[in-house]
Structure formats: structure tokens, C-alpha cells
Amino acid sequence: MTDHSPDPAMLAKAETLTEALPYLQRYAGKTFVVKYGGHAMGDPELQRDFAEDVVLLKAVGINPVVVHGGGPQIGSMLKRLGVESRFVDGLRVTDAATAEVAEMVLAGKINKEIVSWIAAAGGRAVGISGKDAGLVRAEKVQRIEPDRNSGIERHVDLGFVGEPVAVDPTLLNSLARDGFIPVVAPVALGADGHTYNVNADTMAGAIAGALGAARFFLLTDVPGVMDKQGELLTDLQPGDIAALKEDGTIKGGMIPKVETCVAAVGAGVDAAVILDGRIPHGLLLEIFTRQGAGTLVRA
Ligand SMILES: Nc1ncnc2c1ncn2[C@@H]1O[C@H](COP(=O)(O)OP(=O)(O)O)[C@@H](O)[C@H]1O
Numbered sequence: 001m002t003d004h005s006p007d008p009a010m011l012a013k014a015e016t017l018t019e020a021l022p023y024l025q026r027y028a029g030k031t032f033v034v035k036y037g038g039h040a041m042g043d044p045e046l047q048r049d050f051a052e053d054v055v056l057l058k059a060v061g062i063n064p065v066v067v068h069g070g071g072p073q074i075g076s077m078l079k080r081l082g083v084e085s086r087f088v089d090g091l092r093v094t095d096a097a098t099a100e101v102a103e104m105v106l107a108g109k110i111n112k113e114i115v116s117w118i119a120a121a122g123g124r125a126v127g128i129s130g131k132d133a134g135l136v137r138a139e140k141v142q143r144i145e146p147d148r149n150s151g152i153e154r155h156v157d158l159g160f161v162g163e164p165v166a167v168d169p170t171l172l173n174s175l176a177r178d179g180f181i182p183v184v185a186p187v188a189l190g191a192d193g194h195t196y197n198v199n200a201d202t203m204a205g206a207i208a209g210a211l212g213a214a215r216f217f218l219l220t221d222v223p224g225v226m227d228k229q230g231e232l233l234t235d236l237q238p239g240d241i242a243a244l245k246e247d248g249t250i251k252g253g254m255i256p257k258v259e260t261c262v263a264a265v266g267a268g269v270d271a272a273v274i275l276d277g278r279i280p281h282g283l284l285l286e287i288f289t290r291q292g293a294g295t296l297v298r299a
């Protein structure tokens with residue numbers, strides 16, 4: 001007699017696929033913006049997993065837009081060139097030489113690497129920066145901070161650090177419509193003709209807002225926003241952020257990340273999620289299974 005009892009391993013695979021069904025139905029035709037942080041780019045296996053996830057999203061009818069960072073990679077190039085670098089609230093102070101190196105590393109090296117990984121996974125990616133087709137217009141960031149000793153407010157000059165003031169998503173929509181996956185480097189032009197180095201989280205958030213993305217994911221090197229005891233904060237609302245910044249729970253690179261989530265949600269993005277880019281296929285698991293991970297920011 002032949003044994004017709006189902007193989008449990010095969011059944012588990014089928015269950016995983018059927019578990020994905022409602023998400024596939026819900027998200028078909030929607031736009032997802034994925035911010036791929038420099039720290040999440042880890043090793044070649046993670047890079048391949050990430051590219052496969054993005055290609056799979058496209059294959060099931062979702063329009064992924066990748067916006068990448070590369071802070072650590074800019075840091076090592078600056079070090080090799082003997083250029084000092086410092087940060088204020090997670091933003092790299094950018095003089096003319098630093099802006100040049102940042103654009104070379106971001107729009108040259110990293111952007112084309114990601115395009116190659118996506119190509120290897122069978123996708124058709126187009127690498128651009130915020131400069132292309134007027135995608136993002138930036139303005140110089142203006143910072144005013146109280147002096148540590150006197151408390152008197154003073155202007156902090158960050159150099160060529162830009163913040164997005166206008167996004168024209170025409171090119172992204174054309175690329176998505178024609179089956180391409182846009183990969184965007186966080187460099188933009190100012191009205192003054194200067195090249196601005198834009199924090200990648202801020203850039204991604206502005207693009208997610210302009211596209212009215214259904215989801216905005218930020219892949220980084222921590223499980224999400226952690227409290228002072230190191231516990232993951234699974235849900236945050238815009239109103240929670242000021243206190244977390246004030247008491248020092250959120251600092252450094254997490255500041256632009258959380259601020260951009262709040263701005264994106266305010267601009268009409270349904271939900272933003274900060275999640276661990278070091279987990280193999282973390283993006284797929286987050287999107288197509290019930291086990292949500294990371295920190296969800298929702299209005
Ligand atoms: N409350 C917090 N929870 C988690 N990480 C935090 C928090 N506050 C600051 N951080 C820091 O933020 C970093 C993530 O930001 P960043 O280094 O800019 O990452 P990425 O390169 O992925 O954009 C974490 O590695 C961590 O050191």
C-alpha cells in the first residue's frame with residue numbers, strides 16, 4: 001500500500017505560501033519604499049537575500065523603490081583619503097571635499113553595486129540619484145542649537161548637508177510602470193546649483209511621502225527602536241518621539257530615522273517600519289508573514 005499521508009515539511013511550505021496570500025492580495029499594485037542602510041549591507045549573503053526580496057516584491061506586482069545609504073562606506077573612503085569627518089545629531093558635517101567623496105561613494109560605487117545584486121537576482125534595476133530628472137530638490141539644512149556652556153542659541157553650519165524640499169516622482173513612476181526597480185542614492189541638487197549630501201533616511205522618507213507609499217521600511221543594524229533597558233519598542237506613535245529624544249533614549253543615527261518615519265506617516269504613508277537588516281530575508285518575513293518584527297510607526 002502506498003502511504004498517502006502528507007509530508008509535514010511539504011505541508012509547512014504550503015502553509016507558508018497560503019499565509020502569504022492575504023498579503024499578496026492586499027499589496028498588489030502598491031508602492032513600497034525600502035531604505036537600505038549602509039550598516040545593513042553586511043555580507044554578500046545578506047546582499048543576495050535583500051536583492052532576492054526586492055525582486056520577489058516586483059514579481060508579485062508590488063512596486064519597490066530602493067533608497068540606499070552608505071554612511072560607513074563614505075567613512076572608510078574619507079579615512080583612506082585622510083579627510084576628517086564628524087557628525088551632529090546623526091548628520092555628517094559635509095565640506096566641499098566631503099560632498100565630492102559622498103557623491104562618488106553613494107551614486108557611483110554603492111548605487112551600482114545594488115543594481116548588480118538586483119540584476120543577479122533576475123531583476124531590472126535602474127540606479128539614479130536625487131539629481132536625475134529633478135527627483136529631489138534640496139535646501140541647505142539650518143541648525144540652531146543652544147551652546148553647551150552658555151545656553152545661548154547659535155547657528156551650527158553643517159556645510160553641504162541638504163534636506164529635501166520638493167520631490168518630483170515622475171521618473172520613479174515611469175520606471176515602475178515599465179517594469180524597472182528604481183535604486184536611489186541620497187544626493188540632490190539645490191536651487192543654488194550645489195550638490196547636497198542628504199541623510200538617506202530623510203531622502204527615503206521624502207520619496208515615500210511623495211509617492212504615497214503603502215509601506216516604508218528602514219533596514220538597519222538593530223532590531224528596531226530600543227528603550228533604555230534594551231527592549232524593543234514595537235509600536236510608536238508620532239506623539240511619543242519628542243520625549244524619547246529628550247530623555248536620550250533615541251540618539252545618533254536613530255534620530256533622523258525616527259523623524260523621517262513620523263514625517264512620512266504625516267505625509268500619507270500608511271505605516272513605516274524600522275527593522276533589522278541583518279536577518280536573512282527579514283523584509284519578506286515582515287511583509288508576507290504574521291510575525292511582524294521591528295518598530296512600527298503609525299499615525
Ligand atoms: N533607541 C535606539 N534604539 C536603537 N538604536 C539606536 C537607538 N538610539 C541610537 N541608536 C543607534 O542608531 C543606529 C542606527 O542608525 P545608523 O547607524 O544611522 O544606521 P543606518 O546606517 O542603518 O542608517 C544603531 O546602530 C544604534 O547605534
Ligand SMILES: CC(=O)N[C@@H](CCC(=O)OP(=O)(O)O)C(=O)O
Binds near residue numbers: 038092198201
Ligand atoms: C548628511 C548625511 O549624514 N548623509 C549621509 C548619507 C549616507 C547615509 O545616510 O547612509 P546610512 O543610511 O548608511 O547612514 C552620510 O554622509 O553618511
